[in-house]
Amino acid sequence: MKLIQSDAPHIRTKDSVRSIMLDVLLALVPAVAVATFFFGLYALFLCLFGAIVGELIEWFIVRILRKQKDFSFDLSAAVTGLLLAMNLPPTAPWWLLLIGLLVALGVAKHAFGGIGQNIFNPALVGRVFLLISFPTLMTKWTAPVRGFTRMPWDAMTSATALGVLKGSGFSEAIQRFSYVDLFFGNVGGCIGETSAFVLLLGFIYLLVRKRVNPVIPATYIGTVFGFASIMYLVNAERFGTPLFHILSGGLFLGALFMATDMVTSPMTLKGQAVFGIGCGAVTMIIRLFAGYPEGVSLAILLMNALVPLIDRAFKPKIFGEVKV
Amino acid sequence: MKLLTFKGGTHPPEKKELAKDKALLRMDPPQFVYVFLSNHAGAPAKPVVKENDTVKTGQIIGEPGGFISAYLHSPVTGVVRKIDKLYHPVQGRPMEAIVIERTSEDDWQFLDHSEWESLSKEQLLEVIKKAGIVGLGGAMFPTHVKLNPPAGKTIDTFIVNGAECEPYLTVDHRLMLEQAEDLVLGVKIVMKILGTKKAYIGVESNKMDAYEHLKRLCSDSSIEVVLLRTKYPQGAEKQLIYAITDRKVPVGGLPMDVGVVVQNVQTVIAIKRAVVDRKPLIERALTITGEAINNPMNVIARIGTTIQQLVDFAGGLKEDAEKLIMGGPMTGIAVNRLDLPILKGTSGITVLSHEAEPIKKPCIRCTKCVVSCPMGLQPYLLYLLGNKRKYDQAVEEGLMACIECGVCAYVCPSKIDHVRVIKLTKKVYQALRGGKK
Numbered sequence: 063m064k065l066i067q068s069d070a071p072h073i074r075t076k077d078s079v080r081s082i083m084l085d086v087l088l089a090l091v092p093a094v095a096v097a098t099f100f101f102g103l104y105a106l107f108l109c110l111f112g113a114i115v116g117e118l119i120e121w122f123i124v125r126i127l128r129k130q131k132d133f134s135f136d137l138s139a140a141v142t143g144l145l146l147a148m149n150l151p152p153t154a155p156w157w158l159l160l161i162g163l164l165v166a167l168g169v170a171k172h173a174f175g176g177i178g179q180n181i182f183n184p185a186l187v188g189r190v191f192l193l194i195s196f197p198t199l200m201t202k203w204t205a206p207v208r209g210f211t212r213m214p215w216d217a218m219t220s221a222t223a224l225g226v227l228k229g230s231g232f233s234e235a236i237q238r239f240s241y242v243d244l245f246f247g248n249v250g251g252c253i254g255e256t257s258a259f260v261l262l263l264g265f266i267y268l269l270v271r272k273r274v275n276p277v278i279p280a281t282y283i284g285t286v287f288g289f290a291s292i293m294y295l296v297n298a299e300r301f302g303t304p305l306f307h308i309l310s311g312g313l314f315l316g317a318l319f320m321a322t323d324m325v326t327s328p329m330t331l332k333g334q335a336v337f338g339i340g341c342g343a344v345t346m347i348i349r350l351f352a353g354y355p356e357g358v359s360l361a362i363l364l365m366n367a368l369v370p371l372i373d374r375a376f377k378p379k380i381f382g383e384v385k386v
Numbered sequence: 387m388k389l390l391t392f393k394g395g396t397h398p399p400e401k402k403e404l405a406k407d408k409a410l411l412r413m414d415p416p417q418f419v420y421v422f423l424s425n426h427a428g429a430p431a432k433p434v435v436k437e438n439d440t441v442k443t444g445q446i447i448g449e450p451g452g453f454i455s456a457y458l459h460s461p462v463t464g465v466v467r468k469i470d471k472l473y474h475p476v477q478g479r480p481m482e483a484i485v486i487e488r489t490s491e492d493d494w495q496f497l498d499h500s501e502w503e504s505l506s507k508e509q510l511l512e513v514i515k516k517a518g519i520v521g522l523g524g525a526m527f528p529t530h531v532k533l534n535p536p537a538g539k540t541i542d543t544f545i546v547n548g549a550e551c552e553p554y555l556t557v558d559h560r561l562m563l564e565q566a567e568d569l570v571l572g573v574k575i576v577m578k579i580l581g582t583k584k585a586y587i588g589v590e591s592n593k594m595d596a597y598e599h600l601k602r603l604c605s606d607s608s609i610e611v612v613l614l615r616t617k618y619p620q621g622a623e624k625q626l627i628y629a630i631t632d633r634k635v636p637v638g639g640l641p642m643d644v645g646v647v648v649q650n651v652q653t654v655i656a657i658k659r660a661v662v663d664r665k666p667l668i669e670r671a672l673t674i675t676g677e678a679i680n681n682p683m684n685v686i687a688r689i690g691t692t693i694q695q696l697v698d699f700a701g702g703l704k705e706d707a708e709k710l711i712m713g714g715p716m717t718g719i720a721v722n723r724l725d726l727p728i729l730k731g732t733s734g735i736t737v738l739s740h741e742a743e744p745i746k747k748p749c750i751r752c753t754k755c756v757v758s759c760p761m762g763l764q765p766y767l768l769y770l771l772g773n774k775r776k777y778d779q780a781v782e783e784g785l786m787a788c789i790e791c792g793v794c795a796y797v798c799p800s801k802i803d804h805v806r807v808i809k810l811t812k813k814v815y816q817a818l819r820g821g822k823k
């Protein structure tokens with residue numbers, strides 16, 4: 063028997079990076095299931111492809127390119143891969159996802175030093191890269207096909223709710239997309255973004271497991287709601303209702319699962335509130351005033367860049383520190 | 387019922403069930419005891435015996451070596467065999483210890499003073515000093531110094547720390563059940579010394595039996611027994627004071643700055659023993675526990691008893707014993723040999739079994755350490771700055787306020803060892819600053 067000498071504390075929580083990432087993956091399962099129902103098995107294939115190939119790419123980068131010996135499958139790349147897949151249209155070809163994964167993991171994550179070091183959310187970097195490089199493929203929206211075995215390309219092409227709002231105004235948009243459809247996901251859009259309901263379910267699971275706190279989603283969605291309310295009073299037909307804004311587009315996916323990414327969000331609750339409010343405001347500015355109907359990805363990436371500043375400005379109060 | 391507490395903290399598995407129902411057992415004095423001259427915080431004591439002197443149980447063998455220092459007494463009746471260096475687990479280097487061989491049953495040399503009711507504040511403090519009492523919760527700060535704040539500081543509240551928030555340890559729990567009368571009398575003595583009208587005994591909610599018991603005993607006194615939320619580190623002085631009195635000890639300050647003195651349960655009992663029973667501090671109660679010890683228990687043992695003797699008394703180590711800790715698992719010191727003696731401040735021996743090595747990862751900025759730090763610090767940042775040797779910046783971020791409770795390292799999913807780096811950074815900073823001045 064050999065006694066080891068080491069530093070206190072001598073016990074550690076059972077939580078690990080892997081257990082956290084596993085919970086995030088589990089939290090996304092309902093959204094993947096609903097996406098499969100609305101868009102068919104190909105959507106499921108893309109999700110699995112993203113998660114599995116993501117993890118393989120990470121292994122390749124760490125073991126072969128960076129020659130590190132201590133690789134462990136911590137599932138963080140699977141989360142990135144799955145989120146990226148969920149941010150693609152249901153008709154996206156598999157090779158598009160592969161390119162996105164390479165950019166997300168190779169550039170956004172490992173060029174910055176790997177897990178924990180990256181400034182920008184890798185999945186969002188991947189998505190925005192694809193949007194810029196392959197605009198047609200990335201905006202080929204289809205209506206839901208409803209049925210597991212049908213394929214997205216069987217469906218009619220369709221616009222997204224925000225696209226219709228922007229193009230034709232609110233009365234047209236709300237006629238084609240009811241609130242109920244928007245809430246449950248019976249609308250066209252990216253694979254994982256359409257159902258606010260299941261995304262919320264997954265997020266509640268993370269809350270219960272104490273993996274996240276609700277500050278970022280609450281401030282983010284709250285700001286979008288508040289901003290949209292003001293604009294609704296200004297011009298209801300042009301800007302739509304607040305409820306329409308929080309249910310459509312990638313807001314729930316973004317606010318619940320992308321903006322809350324630990325690595326790229328602030329460290330204190332106050333900072334997170336500022337971050338959430340910033341995300342909400344930028345999202346609305348892009349949605350309403352820029353040439354592009356959806357602003358979630360860009361808003362979060364922009365706020366990612368401000369995190370170091372936010373962290374410096376909002377520190378916790380040291381216990382017993384005398385007020386000056 | 388409202389449970390008093392502080393902000394932050396965590397809930398490690400308690401593991402108190404291993405020993406909490408085991409009544410205190412008194413161990414026979416061992417044949418050899420090893421008494422460090424540094425059995426307290428501050429300057430080591432100066433030996434007043436030499437080799438081959440015969441000593442009685444309770445006889446003074448060391449005198450204070452400075453203002454912050456303490457008397458030392460022989461834990462047994464016997465002969466001084468040698469004064470030699472031995473590895474000191476707290477100091478982390480070899481230090482002088484007096485080795486005494488026991489030759490007969492206890493022949494006591496009691497403290498010599500009159501009935502305690504007739505003693506003045508100064509005389510009581512002198513008794514406590516003569517009895518060699520130090521903080522038995524682990525800090526080992528000389529009690530007569532702590533009970534005698536400098537002129538100008540008024541103390542209005544005395545708090546007994548019965549939180550025992552370290553996982554595994556149960557000795558204070560047992561003492562509050564089995565020696566509650568002594569504890570209450572001890573509190574009254576301390577109140578007389580401090581001149582306070584108010585005293586609290588804070589007990590965590592996982593020791594309801596002790597809470598109820600003390601509450602019954604104190605129902606008609608000015609001692610209030612309060613229930614604290616079970617949370618680590620509820621027993622840290624600053625957190626305890628805040629939970630009970632709502633007062634925040636300023637950064638860099640001491641409890642007396644907000645009119646409070648805190649003492650651990652066992653220290654207060656030791657005060658009663660010294661003042662009323664005239665017994666100097668030559669033994670203490672401690673928990674021997676952990677998954678890798680055969681028969682976890684609470685014992686009363688002489689200071690200077692070796693870990694080996696204690697472990698044998700508790701049925702020996704199990705096959706898979708991997709880590710032996712003096713103290714509890716959150717703040718205790720791991721040692722790799724069994725021939726070391728316990729000190730006045732050793733509140734437990736915790737033996738943990740083998741566990742798979744956790745996978746270390748870089749910080750994923752999960753914020754757990756930030757929201758859990760009871761001092762409102764940013765442990766991940768202190769770790770970063772410490773590693774980058776940015777000492778001044780670390781100090782600006784509150785380095786010195788860290789109470790080394792271990793919460794940050796406990797909660798971290800990436801298994802980052804903040805506390806090791808923080809302790810080191812503090813040391814280096816102090817050394818650098820000391821060099822400049």
Ligand code: SF4
Pocket residue numbers: 758759760761762763764765787788789790791792793794795804805808
């Ligand atoms: S930084 Fe210090 S005070 Fe804060 S949790 Fe870590 S050890 Fe405790």
Ligand code: SF4
Pocket residue numbers: 748749750751752753754755756765766794797798799800801802
């Ligand atoms: S707990 Fe660990 S991983 Fe989480 S922020 Fe602190 S250092 Fe980073």
